Amino acid sequence: MWVIxxxxxxxxxxxxxxxxxxxxxxxxGFSKNAVLSYTK
Incomplete structure (x- = not known):
């Protein structure tokens, strides 16, 4: 699963x-204050 x-x-x-x-x-589409991460 990908999480923003x-x-x-x-x-x-x-x-x-x-x-x-x-x-x-x-x-x-988000500002600079966003992080994309992956979790199982």
């Missing part, structure tokens, strides 16, 4: 994806 974690001023939002290509496309 978005850090905002006082919030943390997490989005889950099953496909890496889908996750990387979604990551481009």
């Amino acid at each position: 974690t978005v850090f905002e001023q006082q919030d943390v939002r997490i989005f889950e994806y099953t496909n890496k290509d889908e996750a990387t496309k979604a990551l481009q």
